[in-house]
Amino acid sequence: MTQNDYFEFVEIWSQVAEVYNKQPSDGALNLIFNALQRFDLEQIKQGLTAHINDPKHGDFAPKPADIVRHIEGDGDSRALAAWSKVEQAIRTVGPYESVVFDDPRTMAAVDDMGGWIKLCEVTEKELQFKGNEFVKRFMGYLSRPPEQFPAKLLGMTEASNSGEHSEFVPEPRLIGKPKLCLEVMRKGSEKKQGHMRLSDALDRVAGQLESKGDVA
Known part of the structure; x- marks a missing residue:
């Protein structure tokens, strides 16, 4: 992702967070974006979708490590x-x-x-x-x-x-x-x-x- 993707990333991540009744702070969103910036926005979307459907970890709000695992494997x-x-x-x-x-x-x-x-x-x-x-x-x-x-x-x-x-x-x-x-x-x-x-x-x-x- 580039800095131009930031606002779309925030929107997508915030929407997923709402599924878990969570609302991350601006500071947390900045940290998450920086941690996942090496991936494309489409990869982030796919990782978030995979997390929501994950029967083992999907009961909890996603963390960067969850998305990395779905994109790159364990x-x-x-x-x-x-x-x-x-x-x-x-x-x-x-x-x-x-x-x-x-x-x-x-x-x-x-x-x-x-x-x-x-x-x-x-x-x-x-x-x-x-x-x-x-x-x-x-x-x-x-x-x-x-x-x-x-x-x-x-x-x-x-x-x-x-x-x-x-x-x-x-x-x-x-x-x-x-x-x-x-x-x-x-x-x-x-x-x-x-x-x-x-x-x-x-x-x-x-x-x-x-x-x-x-x-x-």
């Missing part, structure tokens, strides 16, 4: 969906390109695990264990959103050319919804990475391929 499914997106990017994008995922929690979790290049180096056998680690870290960030996260996760090309040859650095690959990826880049922090020589990068890839060949 914590387990969201973490697994996030890892599925990461795993697919490992296989299809690989370690050379820098990447930006559309969720800051994903960015923070991958960064905590050593970064994009290191994660792409894991073998098939290790991938399942890395997935479990990612899910645990992502779940932790659901209850405690990351205060800082990288604006992008550096790949080998950017790591090896970010110094004297920055003109050869391509734009990062956006993984997920482009609009949300750009928001992650805007709010994320630019981490200063140590310069990686091209020869070192090639050696790491060669070792990775050899390791995966042994597994096969």
